[in-house]
Amino acid sequence: MNAQSLRPGRTEGESDPARERIEAVPLRHPGRWLAAGVIFVAVALFVYGAATNTAYNWDYYAKYIFDQRISQAALVTLELTVLSMVIAIVLGVLLAVMRLSPNQVLSGVAWVYLWVFRGTPVYVQLVFWGLFATIYKQLRVGVPFGPTFFTIDPASAIDVFWLAVIGLALNEAAYMAEIVRAGILSVDEGQGEAATALGLSWWQTMTHVTLPQAMRVIIPPTGNEIISMLKTTSLVTAVPFTLDLYTRSRDISAETFTPIPLLLVASTWYLFFTSILMVGQYFLERYFAKGARITAGAGR
Amino acid sequence: MSATIPYGATSAGAGPDMVRAEGVWKNFGSLEVLKGISLEVARGEVMCLIGPSGSGKSTFLRCINHLERVNAGRLWVDGELIGYRQKGERLYEMHPREAARQRRDIGMVFQRFNLFPHLTALQNVTCAPTLVGKLKKQVADDRAHELLTRVGLGDKASTYPNQLSGGQQQRVAIARALAMSPKLMLFDEPTSALDPELVGEVLDVMRSLAQEGMTMIVVTHEMGFAREVADSLVFMDGGVVVETGAPREVIADPQHARTRAFLSKVL
Ligand SMILES: Nc1ncnc2c1ncn2[C@@H]1O[C@H](COP(=O)(O)OP(=O)(O)OP(=O)(O)O)[C@@H](O)[C@H]1O
Numbered sequence: 001m002n003a004q005s006l007r008p009g010r011t012e013g014e015s016d017p018a019r020e021r022i023e024a025v026p027l028r029h030p031g032r033w034l035a036a037g038v039i040f041v042a043v044a045l046f047v048y049g050a051a052t053n054t055a056y057n058w059d060y061y062a063k064y065i066f067d068q069r070i071s072q073a074a075l076v077t078l079e080l081t082v083l084s085m086v087i088a089i090v091l092g093v094l095l096a097v098m099r100l101s102p103n104q105v106l107s108g109v110a111w112v113y114l115w116v117f118r119g120t121p122v123y124v125q126l127v128f129w130g131l132f133a134t135i136y137k138q139l140r141v142g143v144p145f146g147p148t149f150f151t152i153d154p155a156s157a158i159d160v161f162w163l164a165v166i167g168l169a170l171n172e173a174a175y176m177a178e179i180v181r182a183g184i185l186s187v188d189e190g191q192g193e194a195a196t197a198l199g200l201s202w203w204q205t206m207t208h209v210t211l212p213q214a215m216r217v218i219i220p221p222t223g224n225e226i227i228s229m230l231k232t233t234s235l236v237t238a239v240p241f242t243l244d245l246y247t248r249s250r251d252i253s254a255e256t257f258t259p260i261p262l263l264l265v266a267s268t269w270y271l272f273f274t275s276i277l278m279v280g281q282y283f284l285e286r287y288f289a290k291g292a293r294i295t296a297g298a299g300r
Numbered sequence: 301m302s303a304t305i306p307y308g309a310t311s312a313g314a315g316p317d318m319v320r321a322e323g324v325w326k327n328f329g330s331l332e333v334l335k336g337i338s339l340e341v342a343r344g345e346v347m348c349l350i351g352p353s354g355s356g357k358s359t360f361l362r363c364i365n366h367l368e369r370v371n372a373g374r375l376w377v378d379g380e381l382i383g384y385r386q387k388g389e390r391l392y393e394m395h396p397r398e399a400a401r402q403r404r405d406i407g408m409v410f411q412r413f414n415l416f417p418h419l420t421a422l423q424n425v426t427c428a429p430t431l432v433g434k435l436k437k438q439v440a441d442d443r444a445h446e447l448l449t450r451v452g453l454g455d456k457a458s459t460y461p462n463q464l465s466g467g468q469q470q471r472v473a474i475a476r477a478l479a480m481s482p483k484l485m486l487f488d489e490p491t492s493a494l495d496p497e498l499v500g501e502v503l504d505v506m507r508s509l510a511q512e513g514m515t516m517i518v519v520t521h522e523m524g525f526a527r528e529v530a531d532s533l534v535f536m537d538g539g540v541v542v543e544t545g546a547p548r549e550v551i552a553d554p555q556h557a558r559t560r561a562f563l564s565k566v567l
């Protein structure tokens with residue numbers, strides 16, 4: 001194509017260096033360069049300031065980043081995250097399926113659950129779980145108004161760690177349920193119809209046809225939820241549970257009077273775990289995209 | 301177990317008709333879609349169902365396998381009342397499990413294929429036999445390979461649907477429906493979503509199925525297919541059967557003005 005022929009189309013009298021072929025000078029982005037420059041200078045100043053500012057106490061940071069108490073607390077935070085998310089995902093799938101089921105009793109129960117657990121702050125719920133043993137002094141397993149098989153004493157039988165896990169999981173399950181429900185609804189109606197026409201039951205259709213396809217829509221927001229949960233675990237101090245990363249680092253700083261480096265230590269660990277989770281999410285998304293993209297044998 | 305009977309086989313002792321509809325009504329809210337459909341399809345018969353858009357063809361097919369519940373009238377497949385159990389004068393609603401059992405004997409092929417995109421062609425075909433028919437995986441796989449070969453896709457077993465052409469996808473869908481060894485096959489405009497050059501390969505599969513004695517109800521606008529393959533032609537309009545007869549006769553000499561008007565548009 002001859003650049004000359006493009007000329008008449010141009011309305012402005014800007015300089016056009018191309019003659020035969022289009023060898024146009026790429027559009028310049030002076031604004032971007034300027035912004036990058038400004039940001040670079042700002043960051044450099046900040047880093048310099050942070051490195052020299054004694055309030056950051058970098059020697060304390062170095063001392064505590066691999067402190068055994070901290071790394072143990074990081075592990076506890078990871079356990080809290082993983083356990084509560086596993087429970088939340090299982091329960092969330094169950095609640096979503098219940099909400100969409102043709103059985104009104106099941107869908108009603110799921111609705112009420114969502115209403116309560118999404119409608120109250122997770123912090124408040126955690127405080128409630130902490131008071132569980134106070135509210136229920138004894139759990140009696142048996143026939144109502146009839147004989148008792150055995151009794152459980154919540155105060156001694158249930159560990160605070162598990163109260164924290166339950167508190168986090170039950171709250172998160174409500175959010176997971178909505179994510180899963182949106183995923184299920186995103187699957188083409190014809191899929192369920194074809195499965196039904198083949199003689200699959202409602203449950204088989206759900207587990208073998210609908211849910212596997214819903215995964216593609218469910219995974220990305222679930223990744224966000226896991227990352228969000230990792231940070232929400234810092235609220236378990238409400239139970240009160242004190243062995244997680246945030247509470248632990250705050251307790252240490254209360255002894256050493258150095259809150260800032262310990263906050264940085266905790267943040268570093270949170271960031272580290274979040275980064276790992278992001279990598280995991282990438283691979284999961286790729287796996288469940290199979291059949292959805294043209295790439296031969298994707299994710300098999 | 302029904303899964304081991306070759307398709308086209310008939311179970312002795314049942315009534316003479318494979319499908320029998322008596323005064324079937326269906327409405328969605330205040331919209332009356334079927335207004336008293338009565339017809340019979342004999343064993344081994346191929347019936348083509350034609351009619352303008354919105355005349356209720358798809359709805360009628362969906363009633364036959366109880367994807368839709370009829371509001372009045374009765375439907376029998378192979379002598380068995382669909383969706384209800386009759387004790388004396390009373391009808392009892394069927395448990396979903398039983399309705400599912402009835403559907404196993406009825407294969408359905410959709411306009412938009414509705415293949416399971418997360419499963420390979422083979423897995424699409426083995427899905428129902430392993431889940432519903434409780435067939436061993438090896439047995440189901442062998443049978444699925446056989447069916448895929450029969451529809452000309454023996455080499456596509458491990459391919460995902462989105463890597464197949466429309467015609468290939470529809471043939472996999474036919475193989476999938478055949479996997480449960482149905483007594484009856486329902487086709488809802490199986491070639492309408494296909495590029496013209498792909499229509500033939502699907503019709504060929506259907507034609508050979510008809511020759512093997514499968515009872516089929518086919519909603520289609522392929523008048524050539526209807527003329528050659530069908531034993532009977534039913535023209536529906538506005539939720540009623542307007543005209544029915546041998547395809548050649550109906551096409552050559554329609555008795556009703558509405559049939560004539562419709563045929564003049566599709567021929
Ligand atoms: N689930 C539904 N809810 C409400 N209305 C419906 C539903 N299914 C079908 N209808 C209506 O019933 C009428 C008949 O639909 P149907 O799909 O049976 O027609 P059709 O003869 O198959 O037409 P087409 O040739 O366009 O496929 C249409 O007016 C349609 O809008």
Ligand SMILES: [Mg+2]
Binds near residue numbers: 357488
């Ligand atoms: Mg239709």
